[in-house]
Amino acid sequence: MIEISNITKRYGDLCALGGVSAPISAGEFIAVVGNSGSGKSTLMNVLGILDHDFSGSLRIFGVEVSTLSASSAARLRNELIGFVFQSFHLLPRLTAWENVALPLFHRGLKRPERKARAIAMLDRVGLADRVDHRPEQLSGGQRQRVAIARALVGEPRLILADEPTGNLDTATGAQVMDLLRALNRELGVTVVMVTHDRDMAKLCDRVIEIRDGRVLPLGEAG
Ligand code: ADP
Ligand code: MG
Numbered sequence: 001m002i003e004i005s006n007i008t009k010r011y012g013d014l015c016a017l018g019g020v021s022a023p024i025s026a027g028e029f030i031a032v033v034g035n036s037g038s039g040k041s042t043l044m045n046v047l048g049i050l051d052h053d054f055s056g057s058l059r060i061f062g063v064e065v066s067t068l069s070a071s072s073a074a075r076l077r078n079e080l081i082g083f084v085f086q087s088f089h090l091l092p093r094l095t096a097w098e099n100v101a102l103p104l105f106h107r108g109l110k111r112p113e114r115k116a117r118a119i120a121m122l123d124r125v126g127l128a129d130r131v132d133h134r135p136e137q138l139s140g141g142q143r144q145r146v147a148i149a150r151a152l153v154g155e156p157r158l159i160l161a162d163e164p165t166g167n168l169d170t171a172t173g174a175q176v177m178d179l180l181r182a183l184n185r186e187l188g189v190t191v192v193m194v195t196h197d198r199d200m201a202k203l204c205d206r207v208i209e210i211r212d213g214r215v216l217p218l219g220e221a222g
Contacts, residue, residue: 007056016042018213031201034210082151084161121149141172161193
């Protein structure tokens with residue numbers, strides 16, 4: 001359970017989030033939609049415990065985030081949250097399995113275990129035959145699947161995906177969406193996904209629409 005309560009976030013005079021409240025249940029697959037500049041990425045940064053500088057309350061699986069120290073926040077982020085980005089954010093010099101294994105490095109796991117878990121997760125996303133490829137040797141859809149494997153390898157309870165299909169063609173984007181949806185169902189991981197695509201949003205359990213830093217009440221969307 002994630003409880004977002006009256007979160008306000010300012011950049012100087014600009015109010016990027018103006019009192020956002022939204023409860024999210026464990027296991028839900030949520031779409032966050034809204035125009036460019038409406039505050040979607042700002043909300044994702046707050047949810048991802050990347051941005052502490054807000055007012056209001058954020059409880060993630062029982063932990064109040066707003067009062068955590070930087071080091072506690074970093075530990076919680078590493079344990080609980082996996083990130084997927086529009087532009088993949090893979091490290092070009094590392095192979096697929098090395099990219100996937102990165103979050104495990106910070107947990108102090110030995111290399112053989114990191115490698116075994118990374119390869120198992122690459123197998124899960126359909127890339128068992130690409131574990132030693134570097135990002136430049138992979139298609140866009142394959143790169144995003146590597147990024148999804150990296151987001152999941154640490155067994156997080158929450159996946160935050162900011163326009164994960166934004167750099168993919170329609171068919172590849174639909175495959176990535178299907179994969180996220182399947183992983184959500186099979187692993188029970190909560191997913192919050194920003195998307196511009198109304199068809200993708202329809203495949204989610206629930207849509208949160210943001211306009212000018214505020215959540216639209218149900219029924220006003222569209
Ligand atoms: P979205 O992801 O919905 O396109 P953002 O959350 O990125 O919107 O931005 C919301 C508002 O906050 C916009 O007006 C944007 O210009 C502003 N903003 C975002 N990040 C910063 C920043 N680091 N500094 C100043 N203003 C920012
Ligand atoms: Mg954005």
